[in-house]
Structure formats: structure tokens, C-alpha cells
Amino acid sequence: MPRRIREQQMLDAAVVTFARRGYRAASMDEIAELAGVSKPLVYLYLESKEALFSACIRREATALGEAVRAAVDPAAAPDRQLWCGLRAFFTHVAEHPDGWVVLHEQARAQGEPFAAEWSALRDGITEFVTAAIAAAAREAGCGPELAGDEVAGVAHALVGAAESLAGWAGSRPGQTGRETAATLMDFAWSGLDNLMRGRRWQPPPNP
Template identity: 50%
Template sequence: MQNSPLPSGDDAPAAARPADAPRGRVPRAEREQQMLDAAVLVFSRRGFHHANMDEIAELSGVSKPMVYAYLGTKEELFIACLRRESARLVAGLAAAADPTLPPDQQLWRGLKGFFEFVGAHRDGWSVLYRQARTQQPFSVEVAAMREAVVEVITDRLDGALRLEGRQVKPDDLTAMALTLVGASESLADWLADHPDEDPGRTATRLMNAVWLGADQLMRGVSWRPPA
């Protein structure tokens, strides 16, 4: 039973926490980071609604009104978490990107970067992201992010296909991109739950699952439903 279904029903009050932040006087910038660290942790463990501001405050070594003073309401705090984490992800990906590489290498780099990020933030990103995708006030923003990613991938796929002299209907491209994104999300969750899995290996698995197919598709091979 190594599978902790996302918001891991962790009722243990504290257990072995990553050491509550220091209680002394600390400059704002630093304290804000501690608050965000705490918030990511708590939101991940409990889920947005079950997370409680007092716990986040306590974990960041401070009392509740400080959190409000620095980072605003619960919703704003959650969004701040989301933004910080996705900024980190984007930074990681940007570092890995290289438009001069051949298509499969680009995809490989992207996936590797993504899974390495997820692996490094095992119970931050995936959980936050998944929450945000369904929870009312955030879904809009996150849906936009996701759509942007899908669009980037769609364009890349289109580019790769044009290089091969092939062309595919827009919706088919979108479907491919969605497949890729959905598969990545699914494997990311898995990765987050499996501490021993190597991110690079996960990326390779996914490459194996989708690239071969894409490659076939580019050659014009396709599967047809029976009559």
C-alpha cells in the first residue's frame, strides 16, 4: 500500500514535519517564502478547503494575522502558491528547451524536465495542480495555463509534421497534444506517489508509449475503425 491517493488523509498532527520555521523575528521576504512553503505543504496534504489558515501560520512560525498581512486571503494565498510553483516549473522547462534540436529530442527534453520537476517537488506541484484544476475559483486560471501548454505542443507537432511534408487537421493535432498532456499528468501523479521511480525513466516510458505512435502517424500510417 504505497499509494497515497493525492490528498493523503494525513491526520497525524505533526509527525516528522520539515521543521517548523523559526519563531524569531525574520525579514518579510524570507518569512513570505516560509509561508509559501508551509501553505504548499498544507494545501497538498489537506486540500484547499480542509486546509486551515491557523495551521499554515503555525507551520511558518508565525500567527495567522501575519499571513493575512503578507499574502492576503486564503484564496490569494493558494494562488500565490500556484504561481510560485508554476514559475519554478516554467523556469526548469525553459532551461531545458532548445528549438534547434530534432522533434523527438525536443519532446524528450521537455518531458524529462517536467518529470524531474515533479520528482523534485513530490508533494507540491502535482497535488496543487490537480486541486486547482477542479476547485471553482482557480480552475479558470489553471485551465488557461494548461491550454497554453496544449497550444505550444500543438504548434510543435505541426512544425514537426510539416518538416516531414505531412499535414494533419487541427483537431487531430489538438487531440494528440491533449493525449500527451493527459498522459503526462497521469504519469506525474504516479511518479509523485512512487519515491523510488526515477523521473528520467518515467520520461522514457512515456516517450516509448507515445513517440513511436507519433512517428508512425508522421509517416502517414494510421489506425482505422472497423466498418
Template identity: 60%
Template sequence: MPREVRERQMCDAAVRVFARRGYSAASMDEIAELAGASKPLVYLYLNSKEDLFGTCIRREAEVLLAAVRAAARPEDPAERRLWNGLRAFFAHTAEHPEGWAVLSRQARSHGEPFAGVVAELREGVVDVIVGLIEEAAAVAPDAPPLDGREASGLAYALVGAAESLADRAIGAHGPDGLGGGAVPSAREAAETLMNVAWVGLENLVSGRRWPAVREVPSGG
């Protein structure tokens, strides 16, 4: 069997074990058995449990980001690209719950360098969304200039909300799909965020903003 195929099988098995057991409790014996390989071969190909964990995180992050970028086709208008990107994000995390569980839970809880990979994933998605927001604002008729901080803040809020909805789905169904609970579909989750983000963006580019309310000191 080609080495790349064998390594992919090992990573697939490792993602399942890490998602179910957690990094600390995951056993290289269980990973090797699930992959249909010997433990010495797993060590030979992927060096250590820590290296294997890092490989899994990087792979899952790259695949997810690629799915979002591929869905946001450059020939589509900005709002369609954001819609397609959000649907791709939720569809991918729903189809790969174990991969998302490893990214959203295990990687973040074990610090560097694992958390850094997840941070890079988030920055990649944020960059895509900021570009779409700025493009939409630029072509809006008679729109006032959109502050870069507003575009960035809206993008981070949107990504954070998307991550929370994906986490909710994993929490309801479990990484192995055996749990229970009502969660939105990929389309419903994307619609929710579009209603919040795009409607809010339309207000921003039209000059309609939430009025700043200053607190009045007591007794003054």
C-alpha cells in the same frame, strides 16, 4: 527579513499544508507556525486563506511551465525538445510532489478561479507541444499535410497522459514521499510517452493512419 523572502516562506509552508490537509481542512494557524511567522503577519502579507491558496497555485503553475519551456531549447531538433520537455515535467513534479498535488488535486476540486489557473498551465504546455509536432511534420520528407486538429489532439492526449503518470507517482509515494509503490522514473515516464507520441507522429507524417472502421448495423 525582506518581504519577498518572508512571503516565499509563507507560500512554501502553505503548499505543504494544502497538499497534506486539503484546502478546506488547512489551517492558517498551522501555516503560520510552519512558516515561523505570526498569523496576523500572514494575513497582512497575503490577505486571506483564499488569496494565499491562489498565490500558491499560480506560483507552482508558473514554475512548472517555466521548467518545461527552459528544457525545450530552441536550438535542439523538435524530437529532442519534446524529450527534454517531458523529462523536465516529470523531474519537476517528482522533486516538488506537494506543489503538483496542490495543482492536480486541490486546485481542480475547488472550481474557479483556481481551476482556471491549472487550465492555463495545461494550455501553455499544449501550445509548446503543438508547435513541436507541427515543426516535425513540416520538415519530414514527402510528408502529407498534418491537420491542425490532429496535432492539437495528439498534444492534449500527451499532456493528459503526462498528468496521469505524475498523479500516479504522487498517489504511490504521497506528497510527503512517505507512501509506497513502484512508479516510473522521470526518464522512464518520458520514454513511455515518446514511444506513444513520437512513434505515432512518425506514422501520421508518413501517411499511415488507423483505418476508420464503420459499424455495420445489425441485420444489414
């Protein structure tokens, strides 16, 4: 079996183990057993528990960042960009619950250097969202209305709302990424004012 594939199997086993046991309680024995390889082979490929945990964070962060970016067409209308990005985010998190726990709970809780890997992902997504909102606001002709600094604030609010909602959705069995994204669209696009008047955001007919 090629090294690349075996390494992915080790990372798969490590993500599950770190997410369910926590970083400190997870043992290399358990990870090796779940991956179906010997412990020395895990050490040969990934050096140490720290290096293995870092590799898990990097892999899960890259996959999540790529899923969101790939889903957004910068030429689409702003609400469609937001809908596609959010749906990709919540679907990815719903399909990779252990990866989300490793990123959002474990990486932050272990402090440096792991927390910095999570921060880098979060900052990258926030910058991406800031640029998308700024571009949409410029196109809508309200550049000076929605000034640069406030766009960054709104992007931080949106990213925080998505993070928090991902945790809530994770505690609801059967909740799909699409459903969670629709709830956040109602909140973020239409706003509470419209929502309380029964005016929801309407998903585009073409899914």
C-alpha cells in the same frame, strides 16, 4: 528578513499544508506555524486564505511551465525536444510533489476562480506542445498529412498522457523523472505497435 523571502517561506508552508490537508481542512494557524511566523503576518502579506491559495497555484504553475519551456531547444530534433520537455516535466513533478497535488488535485477540486488558474497553465503547455509538433511535422515535410486540427488533438493526447503518468509515478516511491519520461517516450514516440515488437525509443547518448 526581506519581505520577498518571508513571503516565499509562507508559500512553501502553504503548499505543503494545502497538498496534505486539502484546501478546506488546511488552517491558517497551521500554515503560520509551519512557516515560523505569526498568523497576523500571514494575513498582512497575503490577505486571506483564498489569496494565499491563489498565490500558491500561480507560483507552482509558473515554476512548472518555466521548467518545461526552459528545457526545450526549438532547434533540436523533434524527439530530443520531446524527451527534454518530458524529462523536465516529470523531474519537476517528482521534486515538487506537493506543488503538483495543489495544481492537479486541489486547484481543480475547488472550482472557480482556482480551477481557471490550472486550466490556464494546462492550455499554455498544450499550445506550446501543439506548436512544437506542428513545426516538427512541417520540417519533416508532412504539413498537409498532419493537418492543423489533428495536431491539436495529438497535443491534447500527449498532455493528458503526461498528466496521468505523473499521478502513476507519484504512487511509486523512488521512481525518477527520467524513468517516467522514458516510459512516455516509448509510448508517444515509438507507439504501441513498435513497443510490442520490442522496438523502443533510444535515449540520446548525450543526456
